[in-house]
Amino acid sequence: MKIVRRAAGSAGLRVSALALACAVTAVACGENGAGDTGGKPTIGIVALNLSNPFFGTLEKATENAAKAKGWKVMKAEAKTPGDSATQVTAIENMIANKVKAIVVTPASATALNGVLKRAEDQGILVLAVNAPLKPDNTADATYATDNVEAGKLIGQWAKASAPAGPRVAMLDFDLSDAPSADRHKGFLAGYGIAASALTGKALTKGTEDTGQQEMENLLSAHPGINVVYTINEPTARGAHTAIKNKGRAGKVVLVSVDGACSGVQDVKDGVIGATAMQFPDKMGEKAVEAAAAYIKDGTKPEGGIVDSGTQLITDHPVKGLASQTSQWGLERCWGPK
Template sequence: MLSSLTTAAARPGPRRGRRRRTVRTAVAGLAALGTAAALAACGGGDTGGGGETGDEATGGTSDVTVGLVTKTDSNPFFVRMREAAQEAAEENGARLVALAGEFDGDNEGQVAAIENLVTQGVDGILITPNSSTGILQAIADARAQGVLVIALDTATDPEDAVDATFATDNREAGRLQGAWVKGALGDTAPVLAMLDGTPGGTVDTFRHEGFLEGMGLSENSPEIAGMENTNGDQTKAQTAMENLYSRNTEINSVYTINEPAARGAYQALSDAGAADKVVIGSIDGSCDGVQAVKDGEIGATVMQFPDKMAADGVAAVVQYAQDGTKPSGFTDTGSQLITDKPVEGLESQDTAWGLENCWG
């Protein structure tokens, strides 16, 4: 089922044909928009249609309508992405319709959301795919209708299934996490637990592979004590960590797909009286996640910039609606290692910087 929000700011218009319309409001500063959004200060929070439909539509003065489909509408990462997209749409005189899956992994909900948006006549769709392959036909159908489709945060497989991708280089983010964990262990041999995300997602695969590269390990290395999928959920991660640690109390390092998984791992290890014996790394850069680094619960995290992904995506859709220009290829929206325990040879920022630049 589709998850969505509704406001009275604007209502979706009728289905239109292939878009070759002009923007009523002049579009200024598109190139600078993404950079400005990436500098947005943080608040609080942490890191995440078919049947009954609804939408969040904002703006309403322009002929340009931007659709946004996130994995969920509750994960603070996607909440912030939606907020940034709304801000960018308002700045560009466009209208935003935001939909989401019910949970991380809800591919059917996202397929229905794309169909919903195409029916509403959007000019472009920004999507963070739950499944990098399961969403392909819906994307192809949308593009055949003249809708620009841009992947945010999570690439499709193949990558050229969409017009363009604006995302973190997740393999590099994973590598930074792994290199930091390796450096933090020093001369101690790793006994590693891996708390993965959702099978089938490129984000999950790239971060996992990048982490192993940073650690100097392979998929079958004996240093890996066990792997569990967590869907990036704190409760599932806590249970997974409890299971892994009960089977091997020599575990001294943990890879986590995101900060909720890291906090779940920390809670399990804390309950077992082992939190101070295990190095935990993560990825996200939420304000709660950075605070957890400052508090010593997570050793380091790699910050992403969802504001920039959303702002660049909205600007690209507006540009497309204005003159038909399409973006292409992969745009790296950046990543930054955050820790108060720097490792030699790895560029990092401390948590003071992190709390000034975090999201959520």
């Protein structure tokens, strides 16, 4: 991707350019100006789809941790998956405003590489959250769920909880998406099943509607399915509706990943057998701590992907697999309750 390098101008011109970009590209701008205004450093937060409670929690935790340190915050949001153009424009504006660090939830694993390299060349610390960039050293560090481990946990639980004669199906999201691919791989490994041995599989959009639709299709083709992996809890909720409508409620083991409050409530209500909880607030807080060390004395994080934690949530524990109850999860979950 060709990056246009803007000629240096006055601070007033930079602020005017930023205001124009905000109006044109729907970049959400904070209350700050340049990266070290009044002796207070500014960090940039480049978010993804804040209407999703996971990303909303991640962005808010990052902002709160930064403001608790007395920093100023510059924010931007890509409103749809894959909207890298908005994120590129936002990062360019952050570079122009001389932020000290950028915390980004990437809309694409590779589309931001050029502009982030430019940021690093300007001495800006680049920190990815939730999903790694490719290559992962594009960021100085990445704070994310170990999605392979999350998939393994629910795969192990599903294996131990499966009825006799298991017939396993998977409801995925786009497998070019790193978290989706890792959860998929982890589930297969945890369950101990090859992809070729699955009874059925389908791609969803990670929504309740598409979860129901694809589960209905799978049950029509394979009515005996009795173990179902889902990419996230909205998909699981839709799958449960399809299962119930087919008169198979209580006969299908349903597992998922995320740990949203609504998903943990579904575990409590028996809609989902088990979910793997992630902690988006910890991702943001860890990123801010790394930024603090860099701002203080130039210390960079060690790099690579830093696991922000995963916890199996179920009210039906199995021997040899550590888990917590839905009540524990409801006390620590994220998103609306």
